[in-house]
Amino acid sequence: MFESLEMTHPDPILTLSEHFMNDTNPRKVDLGIGLYKDKYGDTPVMESVRIAESFVVDSAMDKIYKGSSGLDGFCDVISWLLFRERSSLIENGRVLSIQTIGGTGAVRLAAEFLKQIDPDKGVWVSDPTWGNHIDIFLHLGMKVSCYPYQSGGGGLNFPIMLESIRKIPEGDVIILHGCGHNPTGYDLSKCQWHAVLEVVKERGLFPVIDMAYHGLANGLCDDIYCVELFSDHLDEMFVAYSCSKNFGLYRDRVGALVVLGKNRDSCVKAKLHLSRLARVSISSPAIHGALIVSEILSSPELNRVWVEELSRMSLRVKFARGMLIKEACKQGCDDAFRNVSNGVGLFSLIPVGREDVDVLREEFCIYMLDSGRINLSGVNDDNVGYIVSSIKALLGK
Numbered sequence: 001m002f003e004s005l006e007m008t009h010p011d012p013i014l015t016l017s018e019h020f021m022n023d024t025n026p027r028k029v030d031l032g033i034g035l036y037k038d039k040y041g042d043t044p045v046m047e048s049v050r051i052a053e054s055f056v057v058d059s060a061m062d063k064i065y066k067g068s069s070g071l072d073g074f075c076d077v078i079s080w081l082l083f084r085e086r087s088s089l090i091e092n093g094r095v096l097s098i099q100t101i102g103g104t105g106a107v108r109l110a111a112e113f114l115k116q117i118d119p120d121k122g123v124w125v126s127d128p129t130w131g132n133h134i135d136i137f138l139h140l141g142m143k144v145s146c147y148p149y150q151s152g153g154g155g156l157n158f159p160i161m162l163e164s165i166r167k168i169p170e171g172d173v174i175i176l177h178g179c180g181h182n183p184t185g186y187d188l189s190k191c192q193w194h195a196v197l198e199v200v201k202e203r204g205l206f207p208v209i210d211m212a213y214h215g216l217a218n219g220l221c222d223d224i225y226c227v228e229l230f231s232d233h234l235d236e237m238f239v240a241y242s243c244s245k246n247f248g249l250y251r252d253r254v255g256a257l258v259v260l261g262k263n264r265d266s267c268v269k270a271k272l273h274l275s276r277l278a279r280v281s282i283s284s285p286a287i288h289g290a291l292i293v294s295e296i297l298s299s300p301e302l303n304r305v306w307v308e309e310l311s312r313m314s315l316r317v318k319f320a321r322g323m324l325i326k327e328a329c330k331q332g333c334d335d336a337f338r339n340v341s342n343g344v345g346l347f348s349l350i351p352v353g354r355e356d357v358d359v360l361r362e363e364f365c366i367y368m369l370d371s372g373r374i375n376l377s378g379v380n381d382d383n384v385g386y387i388v389s390s391i392k393a394l395l396g397k
C-alpha cells in the first residue's frame with residue numbers, strides 16, 4: 001500500500017532546525033526556527049517556569065486523565081490574561097477557553113470547528129504568513145486565499161491590504177496575526193486595527209487571531225490591543241494562543257483556543273463542540289505544561305517574575321534588531337536590512353533569493369528560512385559582524 005504514496009516534503013522549519021543541530025561547524029548561526037535565544041544563543045528554561053515546574057512535580061498526587069478541554073484552571077488563567085481589562089466578558093460567560101496542543105493545535109482545532117460549521121467557508125491569510133496556517137486549512141480541504149500584506153519585499157502595504165479585505169466574500173474566515181507578524185515583523189498600528197475592524201464588521205468576517213508571540217513584540221498590554229478592540233465590537237471570534245515562546249514551553253506543547261461568543265449559551269455550545277473535536281483527535285491534552293502556566297499566572301510572585309523575564313526577553317530582541325541595523329550601516333549594506341528597522345518581535349524578511357539562502361546555509365553555515373525570514377534573537381555580539389559580512393558578500397556577488 002505504501003508504495004502507492006506520492007513523495008511529500010518534510011516540514012521546512014522543523015527540518016531546518018534539525019540540520020542546524022547536526023551542523024558541526026563552530027561558526028554556525030541559527031536564524032531559523034522561531035524560538036527565543038539569549039545573547040549566548042541559548043534558550044534556557046525561564047526562572048518562573050523552573051520554580052513553577054518544581055512545585056508542580058513535588059505536589060503531584062496523580063496523573064489521571066483530564067477532560068478533552070484540558071485543565072480548567074489553565075483555561076481560566078488564559079482567558080483572564082487576554083481579557084483582564086474586559087472582565088465582564090468573562091463574568092457574562094462570553095469568553096471561554098479550551099486547552100490545545102500549543103498554538104498550532106489551537107489553529108487546527110479552530111479549523112476543524114469552522115469546517116464543521118461550513119466546509120465551503122473560504123479562509124484568508126496574509127501574504128506572506130506562517131506556512132502552517134495555509135497547510136492546516138488546506139489539509140482539511142478548505143479553500144485558502146491570500147490578502148496582500150507586504151509590498152514587493154518592502155514595507156507593510158496597508159491600503160492594498162484593506163482594499164483586498166474589503167473584497168473578501170461575506171462570512172469568510174480571516175486569519176490575523178495579533179502581534180509580531182510572522183514572518184514580516186510588521187504589526188498594524190492601533191489606527192490600522194480600527195480600520196480592519198470596520199471592514200471585518202462590514203463583511204461579517206470571522207476573525208481568528210493568532211497570538212503566538214504575546215509579550216515579545218510591544219509588551220503584554222499593547223500586544224493584545226486587537227483582541228481587546230475586536231471583543232468590544234464583535235459578537236464572535238477565536239484567539240489561537242500559544243505559550244511556547246512567552247513561557248519558553250516549546251516542547252511541552254501548551255496553548256489554548258479562546259472563544260468569544262454572543263452569549264453564555266452559545267459559548268458553552270461552542271466549547272462542547274470543540275471538546276468533542278478534541279476527543280476524536282487527541283482525546284485530552286497533556287497537562288504538565290498547563291499546570292506550570294496556571295501556577296505562574298495564578299501566583300502574584302511568580303507572575304511578577306515571569307513578567308520581568310518576558311520584558312527582558314522582548315528588550316533583548318529589540319536590542320538585537322538595533323545591533324543588526326547598526327552593523328549593516330557600519331558595513332555599508334543597510335539596504336539589505338531595511339525591513340529589519342521597521343519591524344517588531346522575532347522576525348524580519350531580508351531580500352535574499354531561495355538560492356542565496358542555500359548558499360548562506362551551505363557555505364556560511366547561516367540558517368534562515370527559504371523566504372529569507374530571520375529570527376532576530378539569533379543575532380548576538382559574537383555573530384552580528386559575520387552575519388552582515390556574509391550576506392553582504394553574497395549579495396555583492
Ligand code: LMR
Nearest residue numbers: 013032033034035130182
Ligand atoms: C516558527 O514559525 O518558526 C515557529 O512558529 C515554529 C513552528 O512551529 O513553525
